[in-house]
Amino acid sequence: MSKSKAPKAAARPFHVTLFGATGFTGRITAEYLATCSDSPHLKWAIAGRNSAKLEECKRAVIALNPQADVSIVVADTQDYDSLKRMAEQSSVVITTVGPYLNYGEPLVKACIEAGTHYVDLTGEPEFVDGLIHDYQTKAEEKHVKIVNACGFDSIPHDLGALYTLQQLNQLLGPERAGKVPVKIEGFIQAEGTFSGGTWHSAITQFSRLREYGKKRKVWQQQAKTRPTDRRRTRVLSPIIKYCKSYTSWAIPFPSIDPQVVKRTASGRKEYGPDFAYGHYILTRSLPKGLAGIAGAGALVVLSQFEFGKEKLLKVKDPGQGPSPSQRQKSWFKVHFTGEADGLHVWTEVSGGDPGYGETAKMLAESALCLALDKNLPEAYGIVTTGTAMGEALIARLQKAGIQFRTI
Numbered sequence: 516m517s518k519s520k521a522p523k524a525a526a527r528p529f530h531v532t533l534f535g536a537t538g539f540t541g542r543i544t545a546e547y548l549a550t551c552s553d554s555p556h557l558k559w560a561i562a563g564r565n566s567a568k569l570e571e572c573k574r575a576v577i578a579l580n581p582q583a584d585v586s587i588v589v590a591d592t593q594d595y596d597s598l599k600r601m602a603e604q605s606s607v608v609i610t611t612v613g614p615y616l617n618y619g620e621p622l623v624k625a626c627i628e629a630g631t632h633y634v635d636l637t638g639e640p641e642f643v644d645g646l647i648h649d650y651q652t653k654a655e656e657k658h659v660k661i662v663n664a665c666g667f668d669s670i671p672h673d674l675g676a677l678y679t680l681q682q683l684n685q686l687l688g689p690e691r692a693g694k695v696p697v698k699i700e701g702f703i704q705a706e707g708t709f710s711g712g713t714w715h716s717a718i719t720q721f722s723r724l725r726e727y728g729k730k731r732k733v734w735q736q737q738a739k740t741r742p743t744d745r746r747r748t749r750v751l752s753p754i755i756k757y758c759k760s761y762t763s764w765a766i767p768f769p770s771i772d773p774q775v776v777k778r779t780a781s782g783r784k785e786y787g788p789d790f791a792y793g794h795y796i797l798t799r800s801l802p803k804g805l806a807g808i809a810g811a812g813a814l815v816v817l818s819q820f821e822f823g824k825e826k827l828l829k830v831k832d833p834g835q836g837p838s839p840s841q842r843q844k845s846w847f848k849v850h851f852t853g854e855a856d857g858l859h860v861w862t863e864v865s866g867g868d869p870g871y872g873e874t875a876k877m878l879a880e881s882a883l884c885l886a887l888d889k890n891l892p893e894a895y896g897i898v899t900t901g902t903a904m905g906e907a908l909i910a911r912l913q914k915a916g917i918q919f920r921t922i
């Protein structure tokens with residue numbers, strides 16, 4: 516089937532539309548777009564279902580930057596036509612309307628139909644796997660990039676692994692780069708707290724783990740029938756280990772991140788014939804780490820029951836989040852080790868408040884990269900930040916203050 520190009524930015528009123536601008540992360544993202552280095556030439560819109568809240572959000576944007584060229588678009592996930600109209604007006608739609616398992620799919624459909632690139636903040640694996648199953652081919656045919664997990668889930672890990680691979684391949688040289696097995700491990704250290712929206716998304720995904728497991732088996736079976744190249748990409752089996760270099764215990768971290776890194780490795784040949792990735796959280800105290808695992812397990816068990824799920828959802832309301840002073844004290848570092856053919860590299864990605872300040876920056880820069888940057892990789896469909904934008908997004912994030920460095 517012939518592929519149709521996504522419409523050019525100049526043909527549409529907005530470079531970027533931010534859907535969910537009235538929510539906790541949406542507001543921080545709007546503030547970032549109002550003040551970022553692209554803002555002087557950016558035509559953009561804030562979107563949501565509540566006009567009064569959007570007007571208030573616009574006033575906050577104009578207070579930060581009186582020159583901001585920002586409009587309001589009203590759209591609701593319950594009204595597909597409104598989503599389609601919103602998608603048709605913009606080169607890229609950003610969405611912070613979660614839980615994505617509840618609200619995400621109609622907007623993805625509308626963006627694909629409108630030929631509009633899409634970025635979100637999901638960390639919900641069932642949502643992403645469902646999109647790959649249902650929309651991969653349609654999005655590829657339309658030359659559209661649907662890029663999930665453009666926040667702390669999973670940018671530091673996906674682009675950190677890519678950055679580490681680049682350093683490793685430089686050491687390997689052209690003779691061996693991309694031709695030998697590679698192992699990369701990521702170790703997270705972070706301080707921060709989360710919003711009501713993040714809590715609701717996590718509990719929603721936990722409550723569906725059994726259903727997701729069943730669906731996943733079917734999707735994986737169907738995926739096997741599709742042609743693939745012969746390269747092997749995998750996630751390392753989870754083991755707890757002591758890391759002398761960080762004087763900490765490494766506890767396997769079962770987030771969406773390893774799957775995202777694996778998908779990027781599948782989509783880029785320079786990851787070599789056999790790529791393995793391990794993903795951990797560091798803790799100095801093993802009992803504290805084990806208590807964390809037990810706590811997460813208890814949440815999963817409780818969320819299987821309607822009564823338990825309802826109780827858990829009441830713990831934090833959507834729209835709430837950490838205070839500015841809590842956010843100011845928050846930070847993250849992801850340490851990476853890379854090894855191939857007897858060579859080793861150590862790298863680090865670091866920044867401030869992982870959940871909100873830096874997430875808003877990563878999300879906005881992902882959208883700006885898709886809307887404004889030239890010569891991005893020719894990868895379309897349900898794609899990762901590493902395959903859709905790769906080096907161009909690393910460069911943007913470095914310029915915006917997120918550090919990628921070799922130790």
Ligand SMILES: NC(=O)c1ccc[n+]([C@@H]2O[C@H](COP(=O)([O-])OP(=O)(O)OC[C@H]3O[C@@H](n4cnc5c(N)ncnc54)[C@H](OP(=O)(O)O)[C@@H]3O)[C@@H](O)[C@H]2O)c1
Pocket residue numbers: 534535536537538539540541563564565568590591592593611612613614615618636637638664665666667668669710711712713714716717832833834835836869870871874
């Ligand atoms: N680590 C990460 O990558 C990361 C970090 C931060 C957030 N997230 C994810 O981002 C999402 C948002 O989190 P948050 O804390 O910002 O949530 P939030 O404060 O609850 O905001 C949700 C937004 O969705 C809007 N919304 C809800 N239902 C809608 C509908 N039917 N139509 C249109 N808009 C609707 C809300 O609009 P109203 O204002 O009108 O209610 C609000 O603007 C969550 O899924 C969270 O997990 C991920």
